[in-house]
Amino acid sequence: MNLPSLPRSGAFEGGCAFVDGAFVPLSEAKVSLFDWGFTRSDATYDVASTWQGAFFRLDAHMDRFYSSLEKMHMSIPHTRTELREILHGCVRAAGLKDAYVAMICTRGVPPKGARDPRLATNRFYAYALPYVWIASREKQLQGIDLHISERVRIAPESVDPTVKNYHWIDLVQSLFDAYDRGRDTSCMVDGQGNIAEGPGFNVFMVKNGVVRTAHRGVLEGISRRTAIELCERLGIPVRIEPLPAPEFRQADEVFLTSTGGGILPIAKLDGKPLPQFPGPITTRLYDAYWAIHEEAAYRDPVNYGE
Ligand SMILES: Cc1ncc(COP(=O)(O)O)c(C=O)c1O
Structure with a gap:
């Protein structure tokens, strides 16, 4: 899959998301009301971080994310190299040195009335926000x-x-x-x-x-x-x-x-x-x-x- 060109540094100052294959400001980062990720918590995710301009143990987070996807019978349309590029793109566009960086896959929206999760197309999202502390x-x-x-x-x-x-x-x-x-x-x-x-x-x-x-x-x-x-x-x-x-x-x-x-x-x-x-x-x-x-x-x- 081709990725959109990486947004310039600070294009979405303070926060950037990747939704439906495009980098967008956080205000445009939305999910469907009918996505099972929302109605059934049928989703998996991972959260990495950057500190002083560098990701910390990004490979470990990506390994865990891909392993979670497999266990959930889910897939994303991105290779590992693309995933890395998307996450870097979100941080770069957000212009953040210390960031909270999420990658998410939801079950998606099955056809109307369908109860079979296999009929849904999984959806991938990512975003970067300022670093989040469990406690300041x-x-x-x-x-x-x-x-x-x-x-x-x-x-x-x-x-x-x-x-x-x-x-x-x-x-x-x-x-x-x-x-x-x-x-x-x-x-x-x-x-x-x-x-x-x-x-x-x-x-x-x-x-x-x-x-x-x-x-x-x-x-x-x-x-x-x-x-x-x-x-x-x-x-x-x-x-x-x-x-x-x-x-x-x-x-x-x-x-x-x-x-x-x-x-x-x-x-x-x-x-x-x-x-x-x-x-x-x-x-x-x-x-x-x-x-x-x-x-x-x-x-x-x-x-x-x-
Ligand atoms: C339930 C739960 N346990 C543990 C952790 C800590 O995991 P990590 O060190 O990978 O952030 C998290 C992180 O969000 C969590 O949600």
């Missing part, structure tokens, strides 16, 4: 208070969490649980009462120098992978195993990982201050996370055409 840096310094919701995250047997998806109703309701209690954000448990994930992030605990994160029932976050790899690089013991909620409440340190902010230290669990905030291991990982943004292996500099 001010809030991180002040200290995020995390609520442990009693809600059970959708079971992996129902919705495969390794496919990045819009099954978010449980996550959003858990956020209301948190706000009702005066907390900043929330994490959910799985059917066995282990800590799973939260709205847009994976969850880690540190106890006696050992870092732990959930082994299943969660999105395999690219930032989660980065945190695990950084532990290995720094010689910090890391275990991928169940985190029973009572043990989690006894953590020395807790942090979240997300493309929207990297490593985010937690100050309190349900109003109770953690013994260490920001803890020494979280601080090492935080520093290492931002430092590797400089390493060539993780960077894909945006072509701004300057």
Whole structure:
């Protein structure tokens, strides 16, 4: 498929989308009311980021997106090279150095009255916006208070969490649980009462120098992978195993990982201050996370055409 010519740098200052094969300003980025992506959350997506003018681990995000497409029986009309070009084009047109960059595929609109998803033509969308933080840096310094919701995250047997998806109703309701209690954000448990994930992030605990994160029932976050790899690089013991909620409440340190902010230290669990905030291991990982943004292996500099 031929791509339209790349828009000039800053053509859509502040935000650019790619819809129906064209780069457009965000105000023109629309989906059909009849797209199953809207009516059934029948969609998959991925979110990458750029930091100081370069994508971070873009290949890992594209790998996950293509793997999600396959598991969802979906396809997009773009090769990997084209996808990369579209994402770069959105950032370039938005004129952003630090960006939140989404790629989305929806089931599309089946013929009127049809109930068979195979009859729909999948639709591809992408966009770039200014970088989005799960919590602002001010809030991180002040200290995020995390609520442990009693809600059970959708079971992996129902919705495969390794496919990045819009099954978010449980996550959003858990956020209301948190706000009702005066907390900043929330994490959910799985059917066995282990800590799973939260709205847009994976969850880690540190106890006696050992870092732990959930082994299943969660999105395999690219930032989660980065945190695990950084532990290995720094010689910090890391275990991928169940985190029973009572043990989690006894953590020395807790942090979240997300493309929207990297490593985010937690100050309190349900109003109770953690013994260490920001803890020494979280601080090492935080520093290492931002430092590797400089390493060539993780960077894909945006072509701004300057
Ligand atoms: C449910 C959920 N878990 C975890 C994450 C973190 O994934 P990543 O590190 O790839 O951003 C996200 C990101 O949006 C998410 O939506």
